[in-house]
Every structure is written in structure tokens, then in C-alpha cells.
Amino acid sequence: QKEVEQDPGPLSVPEGAxxxxxxxxSNSAFQYFMWYRQYSRKGPELLMYTYSSGNKEDGRFxxxxxxxxxxISLFIRDSQPSDSATYxxxxxxxxxxxxxxxxxxxxxxxNP
Amino acid sequence: xxxxxxKPSRDICQRGTSLTIQCQVDSQVTMMFWYRQQPGQSLTLxxxxxxxxxxxxxxxxxxxxxxxxxxxxxxxxxxxxNMSPEDSSIYLCSARQGLGAEQYxxxxxxxxxx
Numbered sequence: 001q002k003e004v005e006q007d008p009g010p011l012s013v014p015e016g017a018x019x020x021x022x023x024x025x026s027n028s029a030f031q032y033f034m035w036y037r038q039y040s041r042k043g044p045e046l047l048m049y050t051y052s053s054g055n056k057e058d059g060r061f062x063x064x065x066x067x068x069x070x071x072i073s074l075f076i077r078d079s080q081p082s083d084s085a086t087y088x089x090x091x092x093x094x095x096x097x098x099x100x101x102x103x104x105x106x107x108x109x110x111n112p
Numbered sequence: 113x114x115x116x117x118x119k120p121s122r123d124i125c126q127r128g129t130s131l132t133i134q135c136q137v138d139s140q141v142t143m144m145f146w147y148r149q150q151p152g153q154s155l156t157l158x159x160x161x162x163x164x165x166x167x168x169x170x171x172x173x174x175x176x177x178x179x180x181x182x183x184x185x186x187x188x189x190x191x192x193x194n195m196s197p198e199d200s201s202i203y204l205c206s207a208r209q210g211l212g213a214e215q216y217x218x219x220x221x222x223x224x225x226x
Binding site (some may be wrong): 030034036041042043044045046049051056086088090092094098099100101102104105 | 116143145153154155156157160165204206208211212213214215216218219220222
């Protein structure tokens with residue numbers, strides 16, 4: 001079983017829709033949670049960073065963490081064609097180098 | 113956030129040769145990392161580049177194949193040695209600043225081995 005599970009999609013939705021992206025994890029030692037956006041042929045771009053259960057909002061993006069269920073989500077409101085990318089969840093332990101463990105990535109397409 | 117550049121951006125290499133990838137950060141960072149991303153796949157950590165000491169490798173990656181240097185707080189190199197077609201991948205450098213866990217990534221080096 002992988003430490004971090006993410007539905008690879010692909011996911012295709014119409015412009016303006018609310019998008020929900022999800023990851024589950026198996027190790028309760030993970031304490032820091034991130035969402036990255038990766039456009040084709042580019043490096044991952046950090047979108048959201050959280051370390052506590054609950055919601056964190058930044059513009060059209062909301063990150064949600066539920067540590068009791070080992071479940072994290074990223075919501076995108078009023079989705080735009082420019083949001084079309086691969087979204088990767090990542091998490092790390094609090095100790096040591098705090099290296100990241102990534103999900104498989106979800107490929108998202110927003111259709112105009 | 114740190115701005116990270118990598119050189120080269122892409123290369124096509126012959127089997128059996130070696131390629132060194134450079135990673136430059138625009139500010140001092142606490143940690144630097146090297147990842148591999150195979151076509152259509154997620155990121156896999158190769159190693160943590162430690163400043164002034166030997167890198168820490170993940171399971172499945174060895175120093176003889178992927179030697180890493182980090183001479184200072186803003187620069188690191190990854191060498192892919194004795195390459196085979198299976199090494200064709202995107203190699204990404206990342207960095208972490210301060211005490212936070214978030215990492216910032218470079219644009220990647222797209223390597224094709226023929």
C-alpha cells in the first residue's frame with residue numbers, strides 16, 4: 001500500500017465548476033500537507049501549505065485537512081481553463097529533513 | 113519563496129555517458145533535494161543534498177549512480193552516471209527555506225538517453 005493515494009484521473013469539468021481533488025494517507029505521522037500545481041513541461045508550483053486540521057483559503061483555492069480520517073482535499077471554485085494542469089498532493093513528517101512524499105497526481109482539464 | 117533555476121533544461125545523451133545537472137537558488141536555503149519524475153508519473157525523491165557533507169540517498173538510489181554535491185547554501189549538482197535508456201526522465205531540484213516544510217521546485221531537466 002502506498003503511503004499517499006491520489007486518484008490519477010483524468011478529471012474533466014466545464015468552466016466555472018467547483019473542482020474537488022482528494023488524497024488519503026496511511027501514516028498518521030504526517031504533519032505537513034501541501035498541494036502543488038504542475039503545468040506540462042514545468043516544475044511543480046506550490047499552491048497551498050497547511051499543518052493543522054481544518055480549512056485554509058487562498059482566493060479561489062481552499063485546502064482542507066482531516067487528520068482523524070487521514071484525508072486532504074483541494075477545492076477550486078469558479079474553475080478557469082488556466083487551471084488545467086496536474087495537481088499533486090504532498091506531505092511530510094515533522095522530523096529530520098522533512099522530505100516530501102507525493103501522491104500520483106490528478107490530471108485536470110477545465111473545458112471552456 | 114525561493115526562485116530556483118536548473119541547467120541544462122534538457123539534454124539528449126548517449127548510453128554510457130554521464131550528465132551533471134546544476135541547481136541554483138536565489139537565496140540561502142536550509143535544505144536542497146533532488147527528485148526524479150518519470151513520464152506520466154509522480155515525483156520520487158532521489159536524495160537530500162547536505163551542505164558540506166555526503167548526500168542522504170533514498171532506498172533504490174546509490175551514490176555511485178547519482179553523485180551529488182552541495183558546496184554552499186545556494187548551489188547543488190546531481191550527476192547521472194553511466195546512463196542507460198531507463199534513466200530517461202525529468203530531474204527536479206527543490207529547496208526548503210527556514211523551518212517550514214514547504215518546498216519550492218526548479219523547472220526541471222528533461223533527460224533523454226539513447
